[in-house]
Amino acid sequence: MNIGDVATRTGLPAKTIRYYEDIGLIKPLRDDNGYRRFRDQDLHKLNFLGRARALGFTIEDCRTLMALYEDETRASADVKKVARSHMGQIEAKIADLNAMRDTLSHLIDACAGDDRPDCPILQDLGGKP
Amino acid sequence: MNIGDVATRTGLPAKTIRYYEDIGLIKPLRDDNGYRRFRDQDLHKLNFLGRARALGFTIEDCRTLMALYEDETRASADVKKVARSHMGQIEAKIADLNAMRDTLSHLIDACAGDDRPDCPILQDLGGKP
DNA sequence: CCTTGACCTTCCCGTGACTGGAACCCCCAT
DNA sequence: ATGGGGGTTCCAGTCACGGGAAGGTCAAGG
Numbered sequence: 001m002n003i004g005d006v007a008t009r010t011g012l013p014a015k016t017i018r019y020y021e022d023i024g025l026i027k028p029l030r031d032d033n034g035y036r037r038f039r040d041q042d043l044h045k046l047n048f049l050g051r052a053r054a055l056g057f058t059i060e061d062c063r064t065l066m067a068l069y070e071d072e073t074r075a076s077a078d079v080k081k082v083a084r085s086h087m088g089q090i091e092a093k094i095a096d097l098n099a100m101r102d103t104l105s106h107l108i109d110a111c112a113g114d115d116r117p118d119c120p121i122l123q124d125l126g127g128k129p
Numbered sequence: 130m131n132i133g134d135v136a137t138r139t140g141l142p143a144k145t146i147r148y149y150e151d152i153g154l155i156k157p158l159r160d161d162n163g164y165r166r167f168r169d170q171d172l173h174k175l176n177f178l179g180r181a182r183a184l185g186f187t188i189e190d191c192r193t194l195m196a197l198y199e200d201e202t203r204a205s206a207d208v209k210k211v212a213r214s215h216m217g218q219i220e221a222k223i224a225d226l227n228a229m230r231d232t233l234s235h236l237i238d239a240c241a242g243d244d245r246p247d248c249p250i251l252q253d254l255g256g257k258p
Numbered sequence: 259c260c261t262t263g264a265c266c267t268t269c270c271c272g273t274g275a276c277t278g279g280a281a282c283c284c285c286c287a288t
Numbered sequence: 289a290t291g292g293g294g295g296t297t298c299c300a301g302t303c304a305c306g307g308g309a310a311g312g313t314c315a316a317g318g
Contacts, residue, residue: 002294002295003294003295004293004294004295013276013277014295015276015277015278016275016276016277018296018297019275019276019277023275033283033284033285033295033296034283034284034295034296034297035284035294035295035296036295036296044255044256047256048254048255048256051253051254051256052254053275054229055229055232055233055254056226056229058274058275059274059275065251065254068248068251069251069254069255071246072246073246074246074248075243075244075245075246076240076241076242076243076244076245076246076247076248076250077241077242077243077244079240079248079250079251080237080240080241080242080248080250081242083233083236083237083240083250084237086233087230087233087234087237090226090229090230090233091230093226094223094226094227094230097185097219097222097223097226098223100183100184100185100219101216101219101220101223103184104184104212104215104216104219105216107212108209108212108213108216111205111208111209111212112205112206112209113205113206113209113210114204114205114206115204115205115206116204116205117200117201117202117203117204117205118205119197119203119205119208119209121205121208121209121212122194122197122198122203122208124180125177125180125181125184125194125198126173126177126198127173127176127177127180131265131266132265132266133264133265133266142305142306143266144305144306144307145304145305145306147267147268148304148305148306152304162266162267162312162313162314163266163267163268163312163313164265164266164267164313165266165267182304187303187304188303188304
């Protein structure tokens with residue numbers, strides 16, 4: 001299978017697939033004309049990567065997770081550790097964003113949003129005394 | 130005031146302050162020795178920028194907001210529009226992250242986390258059916 | 259007077275995970 | 289022969305800085 005078909009099948013852009021090869025996440029074969037030839041195992045890995053990335057895992061986490069996936073003697077504790085650490089990051093980010101949203105929400109509510117210049121949003125940013 | 134003092138006062142790293150000058154957000158004066166000399170107005174702008182960035186506004190949004198801040202004839206509607214658009218982005222991101230967290234949370238709960246290899250997390254990533 | 263150390267300057271590279279584009283090759287159909 | 293739709297590589301850019309090198313400046317201490 002060529003890269004275009006793989007892109008369609010996995011939903012990943014061809015550029016991304018080439019990038020994943022660049023950084024060593026997949027190793028497709030090559031045809032005589034230089035085209036990448038993808039086997040089922042490559043497809044499978046790309047789907048794995050797509051799902052892991054959709055859950056927000058970093059590329060390095062993906063590398064770790066794929067290694068664990070392929071290691072039949074893994075301990076599920078190792079997987080869980082990676083996942084929990086990632087979830088911690090996500091929760092931290094959610095907390096940050098919630099704080100921003102709350103502040104913004106108040107400011108937006110307080111702003112008339114008409115053609116006059118008075119604006120509590122700008123007052124706040126300017127360091128309202 | 131030199132950049133170090135400004136960094137201490139605003140809480141922004143000196144690197145960041147130089148960067149903000151680079152991209153034209155502030156225009157401090159220069160002493161004869163080439164050192165930046167910051168006026169109160171520069172301090173004020175930097176504090177403004179720091180707060181806007183802390184609320185997650187992009188640099189371009191900050192540029193817009195500062196222009197509105199300095200425009201006495203602004204309409205608060207314009208400010209509100211920028212803020213609402215930004216809040217929309219934040220809410221979208223929160224929604225994404227919440228979805229990730231929920232999925233991860235289920236997977237993590239389902240994972241034994243011991244020294245055996247069976248792992249629902251990897252099963253899911255691998256396309257479990 | 260000289261040195262030390264804390265500042266300051268510019269400049270360039272790296273970050274993460276791609277995306278866009280240029281320039282070029284390959285294959286099939288008309 | 290030509291056109292179009294694949295594929296290939298490589299380079300540059302994204303966003304908002306951070307790290308670090310190489311070198312100029314300044315106040316204090318010996």
